[in-house]
Amino acid sequence: MNLKKFIKVLCCFIIFNLLGSTILGAGMPDTVKIITEKGTLNKVQYDGYDIQAERIRIDGSNDIVYCLEINNKYPSGQSFSLNEKPTDKVSNVIAAGYPNRSIAELNLDNENDAYFATQVAIWVAHEGYDINKIKGDNSKIVEAIKSIYNEGINKKYDNKIQTQVYKTNDESIQEVIVISYDDLTAEEKAESEQMEYPPQEG
Structure with a gap:
């Protein structure tokens, strides 16, 4: 995996986790x-x-x-x-x-x-x-x-x-x-981004 692709996958992974822990946990x-x-x-x-x-x-x-x-x-x-x-x-x-x-x-x-x-x-x-x-x-x-x-x-x-x-x-x-509809849309967005940029081996 080249450096740019690795950074993109890493960023998406971080965003997904932030959405899961922060947005979905909003009051x-x-x-x-x-x-x-x-x-x-x-x-x-x-x-x-x-x-x-x-x-x-x-x-x-x-x-x-x-x-x-x-x-x-x-x-x-x-x-x-x-x-x-x-x-x-x-x-x-x-x-x-x-x-x-x-x-x-x-x-x-x-x-x-x-x-x-x-x-x-x-x-x-x-x-x-x-x-x-x-x-x-x-x-x-x-x-x-x-x-x-x-x-x-x-x-x-x-x-x-x-x-x-x-x-x-x-x-x-x-x-x-x-x-919470916002939680639902955040979850769907996170899942969509994860599917668009799945982790790659190599």
Whole structure:
């Protein structure tokens, strides 16, 4: 390997490690404003009841946000404060879902389906539902929900991105889980650079 190529590979290696240790370890915000988008994404059935989900997000941020408590109300612009880490069970389910795994990896057609499947799997894990009782008209979504849940419970995937639980002062509003989108893009960028400049022998 000539000197220039060696330096390039060394620099990429250093950048990759810095991204992993610094950017991915960056702190989450202390407070966030959570809003709910209009419209229901999809629905499935559990034990004769409909489970529907809407999409929530942080105002002015690309971070992915999920609800945690299915029986509480959706946020409507409240301020949420950093609370704690999700339980190991929920964290493992998140690792098996979107965005830690891509839409294609989940065998789904679009981002809304991937978000919905992950949201339902999180509720199943948090509430202690029987995953085998999830039914629905869209077989791909039902299979994705079961896959995310089962592979999460079996700890099949490592979570590459930070997740934190946030809560608001209103006890009737669901607690939420914020997933750092910046961590995800940093991880993808680091992996892309590593693939572009792989270590070479000789």
